[in-house]
Amino acid sequence: MTWLAVALSLLAALLFAIAAVAQQHEAAATEDHGARLFLALVKSPRWWAGTVTDNLGYLVQAAALGVGSLLLVQPLLVTMLLFALPLGARYAGRRVTRAALGWAIALTLALAVFLIAGNADAGVDNAPFRDWVVSLGVCSAALGVGLVTALRPGRRRALGLAIVTGVLFGLVSALTKTVTDQLANGVGSLLSSWETYVLIAVGIGGFVAQQTAFQAGSLEISFPAATVLEPVTAAVLGLAVLQERIRAEGAEWVLIAISALVMVVATTALARAGVPTPTTGTAGGTAAPSPPTGAARRSPGSPS
Numbered sequence: 001m002t003w004l005a006v007a008l009s010l011l012a013a014l015l016f017a018i019a020a021v022a023q024q025h026e027a028a029a030t031e032d033h034g035a036r037l038f039l040a041l042v043k044s045p046r047w048w049a050g051t052v053t054d055n056l057g058y059l060v061q062a063a064a065l066g067v068g069s070l071l072l073v074q075p076l077l078v079t080m081l082l083f084a085l086p087l088g089a090r091y092a093g094r095r096v097t098r099a100a101l102g103w104a105i106a107l108t109l110a111l112a113v114f115l116i117a118g119n120a121d122a123g124v125d126n127a128p129f130r131d132w133v134v135s136l137g138v139c140s141a142a143l144g145v146g147l148v149t150a151l152r153p154g155r156r157r158a159l160g161l162a163i164v165t166g167v168l169f170g171l172v173s174a175l176t177k178t179v180t181d182q183l184a185n186g187v188g189s190l191l192s193s194w195e196t197y198v199l200i201a202v203g204i205g206g207f208v209a210q211q212t213a214f215q216a217g218s219l220e221i222s223f224p225a226a227t228v229l230e231p232v233t234a235a236v237l238g239l240a241v242l243q244e245r246i247r248a249e250g251a252e253w254v255l256i257a258i259s260a261l262v263m264v265v266a267t268t269a270l271a272r273a274g275v276p277t278p279t280t281g282t283a284g285g286t287a288a289p290s291p292p293t294g295a296a297r298r299s300p301g302s303p304s
Contacts, residue, residue, distance in 0.1 A: 002068065004067050005072055008060050008063050009076035010056075010066045013078075014080070015057030016077065019050040019054035019057060023050040026047040028211075028214060028215055065180060071239070074235055076115070081107060081227055082290075085183070103189040111263065116244040117255040127178075135236065141235065146164035156291075157216045161274055162224075162225035163229060166226040166227070166229025167233050168202050168206030169210075169226070170231065171198075173234040188248030225267055
């Protein structure tokens with residue numbers, strides 16, 4: 001089942017990457033804000049293609065979580081960076097810098113080391129609400145930091161919204177594992193579970209924050225931070241709430257610490273390396289450049 005979880009996780013990462021490219025291009029090209037932003041986006045076939053692919057990626061992710069632990073599935077989703085950055089750059093008519101590609105590879109290798117050295121044990125699929133309280137409080141504090149950062153103009157706004165997106169989607173991942181188990185117990189169990197309704201609310205919030213982050217800056221600014229914070233949040237919830245465990249001894253803990261440090265540094269470097277793109281006329285917002293005149297404009301295919 002481990003290899004099935006790995007395969008499904010990588011497929012989900014690819015789908016999320018394609019969706020992100022499509023959605024970011026359309027959001028960045030829109031000058032409207034707030035509710036008007038979404039009214040404009042729903043008129044775009046390309047945005048809908050990305051949204052449908054994004055949801056397909058979520059279903060594949062849910063299937064992966066059904067056969068694997070959060071500590072296995074979520075880190076693998078960070079490989080979407082390797083798909084999204086080249087796709088986004090090509091679609092926008094520019095090249096990915098060697099530095100950005102190098103940091104993306106370093107990030108992926110660090111995650112591989114974490115997975116191998118961590119050798120995670122699956123925990124439980126459900127936990128009583130009292131076990132969630134402290135973790136939900138920590139997540140709320142992280143969301144506060146993100147929202148405060150998002151009040152700043154320019155890249156800081158995009159980065160703050162990315163923090164909110166990553167934390168909320170990390171919660172979505174943890175709750176999905178629980179809700180998937182509830183669904184296996186029947187519709188009655190699903191509808192009577194508080195996790196189901198929190199999952200819906202958090203999922204909507206994460207989606208709104210993600211689209212707003214896409215409008216606020218280029219893909220390189222918001223996507224790396226959100227992509228890494230999601231598995232970090234999910235992993236913390238897996239350890240603290242769902243009783244998942246890292247089976248590591250001696251030098252393996254050193255490797256885990258080093259890989260975690262590389263993840264943080266690589267994510268920061270990727271965010272700073274975000275390529276500024278022409279403004280759309282919004283405050284602090286940037287838009288991906290359109291393909292050259294006459295160039296074929298085809299949908300990148302799907303997800304994030």
